[in-house]
Amino acid sequence: MIQKKSKKGAVTALIACLVLLAAVILLENISLFLPAGSVPNVLKPTSQLFAVLKKGAVYSLAAVSMNLLNGFTGLFSLGQAGFMLLGAYTYAILSVPVADRAAVYYLYGGSAVNFSFQDMFGSLFGAEGLGGAVSLGLGVAISMVLAGCVAAAFAYLIGLPVLRLKSDYLAIATLGFAEIIKAVFQWQALGPVTNGANMIKSFPTFSSFNITRADGTVLLRLSTFFPFLVSTICIAIICLLINSTYGRAFKAIREDETAAEAMGINLAKHKMLSFCTSAFFAGVSGAMFAMFVTNAQAKVYTTTMTYEILLIVVIGGIGSVSGSVMATFLYVACSEWWLRFLDNETFLGGIQVPFLRAGFRMVVFSVVIMIVVLFFRRGLMGSRELPDLLKKRSRKEAAGS
Amino acid sequence: MNSILRVENVTMQFGGVVAVDNLNLEVNEGEIVALIGPNGAGKTTAFNVITGVYQPTNGRVSFLGDTIVENHPQGKLKKLYKGEHTGDYTQVLAPTPDKITKLGMARTFQNIRLWKDQTVFDNVLIAMHCRTHTNFLAASFRLNHVEEQAQRERVAQLLDTVDLYDVKDEPAASLPYGKQRRLEIARALATQPKLLLLDEPAAGMNPQETQELTAFISRVRGDFKLTVFLIEHHMDLVMDISDRIYVLDFGKLIAQGTPEEIQNNNRVIDAYLGVAEDA
Numbered sequence A: 001m002i003q004k005k006s007k008k009g010a011v012t013a014l015i016a017c018l019v020l021l022a023a024v025i026l027l028e029n030i031s032l033f034l035p036a037g038s039v040p041n042v043l044k045p046t047s048q049l050f051a052v053l054k055k056g057a058v059y060s061l062a063a064v065s066m067n068l069l070n071g072f073t074g075l076f077s078l079g080q081a082g083f084m085l086l087g088a089y090t091y092a093i094l095s096v097p098v099a100d101r102a103a104v105y106y107l108y109g110g111s112a113v114n115f116s117f118q119d120m121f122g123s124l125f126g127a128e129g130l131g132g133a134v135s136l137g138l139g140v141a142i143s144m145v146l147a148g149c150v151a152a153a154f155a156y157l158i159g160l161p162v163l164r165l166k167s168d169y170l171a172i173a174t175l176g177f178a179e180i181i182k183a184v185f186q187w188q189a190l191g192p193v194t195n196g197a198n199m200i201k202s203f204p205t206f207s208s209f210n211i212t213r214a215d216g217t218v219l220l221r222l223s224t225f226f227p228f229l230v231s232t233i234c235i236a237i238i239c240l241l242i243n244s245t246y247g248r249a250f251k252a253i254r255e256d257e258t259a260a261e262a263m264g265i266n267l268a269k270h271k272m273l274s275f276c277t278s279a280f281f282a283g284v285s286g287a288m289f290a291m292f293v294t295n296a297q298a299k300v301y302t303t304t305m306t307y308e309i310l311l312i313v314v315i316g317g318i319g320s321v322s323g324s325v326m327a328t329f330l331y332v333a334c335s336e337w338w339l340r341f342l343d344n345e346t347f348l349g350g351i352q353v354p355f356l357r358a359g360f361r362m363v364v365f366s367v368v369i370m371i372v373v374l375f376f377r378r379g380l381m382g383s384r385e386l387p388d389l390l391k392k393r394s395r396k397e398a399a400g401s
Numbered sequence B: 001m002n003s004i005l006r007v008e009n010v011t012m013q014f015g016g017v018v019a020v021d022n023l024n025l026e027v028n029e030g031e032i033v034a035l036i037g038p039n040g041a042g043k044t045t046a047f048n049v050i051t052g053v054y055q056p057t058n059g060r061v062s063f064l065g066d067t068i069v070e071n072h073p074q075g076k077l078k079k080l081y082k083g084e085h086t087g088d089y090t091q092v093l094a095p096t097p098d099k100i101t102k103l104g105m106a107r108t109f110q111n112i113r114l115w116k117d118q119t120v121f122d123n124v125l126i127a128m129h130c131r132t133h134t135n136f137l138a139a140s141f142r143l144n145h146v147e148e149q150a151q152r153e154r155v156a157q158l159l160d161t162v163d164l165y166d167v168k169d170e171p172a173a174s175l176p177y178g179k180q181r182r183l184e185i186a187r188a189l190a191t192q193p194k195l196l197l198l199d200e201p202a203a204g205m206n207p208q209e210t211q212e213l214t215a216f217i218s219r220v221r222g223d224f225k226l227t228v229f230l231i232e233h234h235m236d237l238v239m240d241i242s243d244r245i246y247v248l249d250f251g252k253l254i255a256q257g258t259p260e261e262i263q264n265n266n267r268v269i270d271a272y273l274g275v276a277e278d279a
Helices: A008-033 A048-072 A080-095 A098-104 A115-125 A129-162 A167-185 A187-192 A226-240 A243-255 A259-261 A267-295 A303-316 A322-339 A361-376 A386-400 B043-050 B076-081 B098-105 B118-129 B136-140 B147-162 B176-191 B207-224 B234-241 B259-263 B266-273
Strands: A218-220 B003-014 B017-028 B032-036 B056-064 B066-071 B106-108 B195-199 B225-233 B246-247 B252-257
Touching: A008 A129, A008 A226, A008 A386, A048 A080, A048 A243, A048 A267, A048 A322, A080 A115, A080 A129, A080 A167, A080 A187, A080 A267, A080 A303, A115 A129, A129 A167, A129 A218, A167 A187, A167 A303, A226 A243, A226 A267, A226 B147, A243 A259, A243 B003, A243 B118, A243 B136, A259 A267, A259 B098, A267 B147, A303 A322, A303 A361, A322 B176, A361 B176, B003 B043, B003 B225, B017 B043, B017 B225, B017 B246, B017 B252, B032 B043, B032 B234, B032 B252, B043 B056, B043 B195, B043 B225, B043 B259, B098 B106, B098 B118, B106 B176, B106 B246, B118 B136, B118 B147, B118 B176, B147 B176, B147 B246, B176 B195, B176 B207, B195 B207, B207 B225, B207 B234, B234 B259, B246 B259, B246 B266, B252 B259
Parallel strands: B032 B225, B032 B246, B106 B195, B195 B225
Antiparallel strands: B003 B017, B003 B056, B056 B066, B246 B252
């Protein structure tokens, strides 16, 4: 009996990813090709649309990495913001150009880490033109991978004691870890490395990836494309992992730990693998978050951030990667863009519309979330993936015809 | 005949309750051995000690000639311990169930424990995970497709042997009870065991299903060159297929022997039916 796994699905997914990335580049640069007066507001580079797309790309990776742990391995962890913080700081510390370090760390008389990958490659390939682009790309890529590695290394150390705990206890322990990390990074004594409670800035951000002419005007925008590229690659790797033999073992642990152990799956090892992998990608998304907000500051990575991501995972469906991604963009678009009008005092025909004032957006938002949680208990997708839905539909159509 | 499993002086206490009391038994290669006894006699506890779920209060379990579980009363338990202490156990070995499974001992559960949302095919495939040699990264980047392919083909073969190939894409929870039992055995077989431990495989089955299961176990034993150690309440099944039988009552071994010997043993009859008051 031959059990061929069809390659068709993988090829379709690859094409879909490439189409998505191409669409992002097109969308972002369409304003460059239109005559200056006729660009609709929504397509201007300052439009909310691009902020939402960038943040969505960053958060979708954070949500998928959380889903890997909470949804696929069944470990309820709330340390996401802590790992993102580790990634953000690692990236920031390794990427601030040496020339700018004195200005960034002025309170501490300069930085203890006096090198950056971008400068290192810059001295190899030259800092201008193509050489500059290569050294920027390599510098950012290596810093991001290291950001993930640092988060994973911390996850390993935390995991040794913490992964013996189950369900709520694990959640509390990881939540505590995130808070401790946040406090430690604001500690004055670490100032020369972490800049204390002040922000680290001046490192390459998303807009550093725009290709500009010598006079400073933009030739090709890649600032939205970059986070999409990184998130697509990382999420693809997570998907590959989930469908590998180790991913199947994770699902077995989620569904019945006792049976999994009796079938020869080493619980400690597999939980640790899942925890570290999740932390790695959380670290990468943290690095991207720092690029998105153009600074790294410990006080941003609060428990609220973890809850935000958890909410996205729950809305999207625990155990569904595509659900998490869709929910991220919906959530970010609603909170940053579509529901903004609720915060503005509005007058209709001379009468002020009741309730609309600063802060009302969050009220509506909470109600929406309650409705989702009450009536769509398994989230948008449950544990299904997008291809499953399409498959089912085509089967139904075949049966109907 | 070589002994494949040997249990020596195993006592399992939960606080003051002695669930298994100084149990000694031996399973030889190629045999089908049954462990029977009234409800609460400690049969499943004995299984859990053998497979590493519990650490025994005292005693030793050897598998294929090597000691795999060993303990003697320590600390607080020393005071509570009610059995004889032989004193010659110096080493304490307490491997987790997954390590014991890797040594070649696989089990099924009394209350079926399949991975319910996974398909029948995946249930068996996941059980093969413990025999993969690929590391985490190589598996994630699909550098193991030769091994994976071989595993998939073995799963298909295995499902064909247990007559479950036609339902391979169904979720495990949707199968009827008898098929779930068979799937659990198939899943245990996928870990490539030498010794198969079945915890009440016929629980909740009607006579017809029990008969099928009896035939199934004998066939599987032949096909996979297995030794089978089972707990069972259905006497027809036990008497039909076992080579030897051990009887437990209140944690103590009260009889052992061939099915005929057990059927005529007065202590066993008393344990099952109760002692008449005027006797």
